[in-house]
Amino acid sequence: xxxxxxxxxxxxxxxxxxxxxxxxxxxxxxxxxxxxxxxxxxxxxxxxxxxxxxxxxxxxxxxxxxxxxxxxxxxxxxxxxxxxxxxxxxxxxxxxxxxxxxxxxxxxxxxxxxxxxxxxxxxxxxxxxxxxxxxxxxxxxxxxxxxxxxxxxxxxxxxxxxxxxxxxxxxxxxxxxxxxxxxxxxxxxxxxxxxxxxxxxxxxxxxxxxxxxxxxxxxxxxxxxxxxxxxxxxxxxxxxxxxxxxxxxxxxxxxxxxxxxxxxxxxxxxxxxxxxxxxxxxxxxxxxxxxxxxxxxxxxxxxxxxxxxxxxxxxxxxxxxxxxxxxxxxxxxxxxxxxxx
Numbered sequence: 001x002x003x004x005x006x007x008x009x010x011x012x013x014x015x016x017x018x019x020x021x022x023x024x025x026x027x028x029x030x031x032x033x034x035x036x037x038x039x040x041x042x043x044x045x046x047x048x049x050x051x052x053x054x055x056x057x058x059x060x061x062x063x064x065x066x067x068x069x070x071x072x073x074x075x076x077x078x079x080x081x082x083x084x085x086x087x088x089x090x091x092x093x094x095x096x097x098x099x100x101x102x103x104x105x106x107x108x109x110x111x112x113x114x115x116x117x118x119x120x121x122x123x124x125x126x127x128x129x130x131x132x133x134x135x136x137x138x139x140x141x142x143x144x145x146x147x148x149x150x151x152x153x154x155x156x157x158x159x160x161x162x163x164x165x166x167x168x169x170x171x172x173x174x175x176x177x178x179x180x181x182x183x184x185x186x187x188x189x190x191x192x193x194x195x196x197x198x199x200x201x202x203x204x205x206x207x208x209x210x211x212x213x214x215x216x217x218x219x220x221x222x223x224x225x226x227x228x229x230x231x232x233x234x235x236x237x238x239x240x241x242x243x244x245x246x247x248x249x250x251x252x253x254x255x256x257x258x259x260x261x262x263x264x265x266x267x268x269x270x271x272x273x274x275x276x277x278x279x280x281x282x283x284x285x286x287x288x289x290x291x292x293x294x295x296x297x298x299x300x301x302x303x304x305x306x307x308x309x310x311x312x313x314x315x316x317x318x319x320x321x322x323x324x325x326x327x328x329x330x331x332x333x334x335x336x337x338x339x340x341x
Contacts, residue, residue, distance in 0.1 A: 025119075027081070027119060028081065028083070030082050033078055034076060034077040036074060037213055039073030039206070040071060042068070044067060044068075046066070050063050073130065073135060074203075074210065075127060078124065078125045079124050083121055084122075085120060086218070090123065091126075091214065091218070093207070093221045093228060093229065094223075095249075097195045098132070099132045100126040102222065106184070107181060107188040107191070112323065116324060117331075120331055125210070125214060129206070130205075141196045142198040145195065145196055157315035157316055159178060159314050160173050160174045160175055162276075162277065169183075175271065177312040179313050180319065200227070203228060211239050212236070212239070216241050218240075218242045219243050220243075220244040220246065221245050223247055223315065225248075226245045230248075230250070230260075231253075237260060240263055242339055243264075243266070244265075244266045251285060251290065257295075260293060264300075264337050265300045268302075271306050279315070303329065305326065
């Protein structure tokens with residue numbers, strides 16, 4: 001009966017919310033674990049032998065840095081719920097300067113989208129992109145690592161309008177009705193990790209190896225990983241059965257849209273994206289790409305959250321106070337595509 005009611009609600013266009021009782025129940029898993037994928041072996045030669053003291057006060061050790069090294073691998077963690085309702089694995093890919101923590105516990109201490117989709121019955125795989133977090137980095141990358149100053153994401157990620165940042169929290173201004181938990185901003189900034197702007201090809205290569213290992217699957221991307229999602233879909237159109245793009249920074253290759261016409265795509269934008277000096281251009285690029293994909297026979301649904309009555313969302317939708325409501329929209333779309341019960 002519950003399954004029948006769920007299907008009826010979806011068919012009627014009514015959002016299927018995860019009720020507070022189910023959200024409070026313990027998460028039951030049939031398995032969980034982790035692994036690494038991708039990477040390559042590089043060889044270093046011609047370096048002098050060094051004497052290194054690994055621990056202050058310890059005994060020095062000679063270290064020969066010459067030899068072969070494992071680099072460019074990606075870390076993946078998975079959670080397989082006891083009661084599976086998603087018909088395929090769900091892969092969660094994060095944005096630039098961040099890691100898989102993006103989808104875990106929110107900065108305000110409340111459950112993130114990882115918890116939501118596990119509870120919804122999805123076999124969920126969450127990864128730290130190559131170069132980030134537990135995937136590790138290497139000095140073989142070209143260029144320098146980048147990080148954002150403490151106040152930068154406040155305006156860049158649309159927690160507050162241009163000119164609203166102040167080091168004094170009492171003087172800091174958020175967008176009216178902002179859903180981002182402003183008091184937890186310092187906790188959010190602790191999630192940041194260094195990134196490079198020269199490693200996209202290596203990141204995509206690792207994601208392709210993950211897809212080859214796990215899929216067919218559904219891929220959910222955010223921000224920087226939007227372009228990775230499209231590139232992987234272009235490379236493996238038979239394995240990525242749906243792509244959910246949350247505020248993607250770029251679309252795919254317009255010359256390759258024919259490869260994607262059998263894979264449904266759902267694109268979601270938060271509040272203030274249409275009017276923001278930078279995000280309005282990013283959004284329009286995504287909308288233009290979606291138009292080309294639709295013209296080639298693809299299936300694309302675009303949702304601007306304010307247009308459906310959901311207001312105040314930042315770029316970090318999965319961390320906003322109403323993150324269950326936005327996850328409901330994604331879940332409803334996936335059910336409508338026959339990818340979940």
